[in-house]
Amino acid sequence: MTSTKEVEFYNRLKLLRTERSVSRKELAEAVGVHPQTIGYIERRQYNLSLSLAFRLASYFGLSLDAVFSQRPFEPLSNETLRAGASQKQADPVEL
Amino acid sequence: MTSTKEVEFYNRLKLLRTERSVSRKELAEAVGVHPQTIGYIERRQYNLSLSLAFRLASYFGLSLDAVFSQRPFEPLSNETLRAGASQKQADPVEL
DNA sequence: GCTTTGTGTAGGGTATATACTACATTTTGT
């Protein structure tokens, strides 16, 4: 069974960082990885571990699904400013 | 920066499989991994990749957060049968 | 009883997530 059925996915890391003015270095330290690792994730969309995904989402106080998605994200403004947009806040878990 | 700040998390795989009467072998084939890998995930809660997490969630037609969580899951009955429980169905993405 | 199917455990192999260093380039602040 050598079928490598990988799946592409997208993330909002860069957007979230920009929005909150947090550098890769800061984010990396907060979640306990190397700054380059954040860069890789943002640029190459590489296949990070679920544990790291959780730490990243938690850092921003968001659910996994709010940060990672199999389909490209719409601009945030589209979603947040739309009437009745569902709030997807996760319980803030301390790292 | 050798800090390995791993995070524990839980999943509903075994429950979901049991509920839908799907064996590890079936699930494994559907998401393109070795059956043992499913076993490892269910038992040892080991740190699978986000890509695999997506494939597993998609298989069950659920969001990531419906299948994986940093805090232990309540029994499903508690949540589904509660009044006004928010539906967390994800868009079914074909694998 | 036997056989099948699901599961748990163990050991060895390969690919890749992540670490780390170093340097070039871009952006930001003064």
Add this chain to the structure above:
DNA sequence: ACAAAATGTAGTATATACCCTACACAAAGC
């Protein structure tokens, strides 16, 4: 314009996700 900070790229190294085989045990069906 200069300095500092933030990025991108490249290369090597290590840990571990995941593969695969094999065997033991339990439950279910014949």
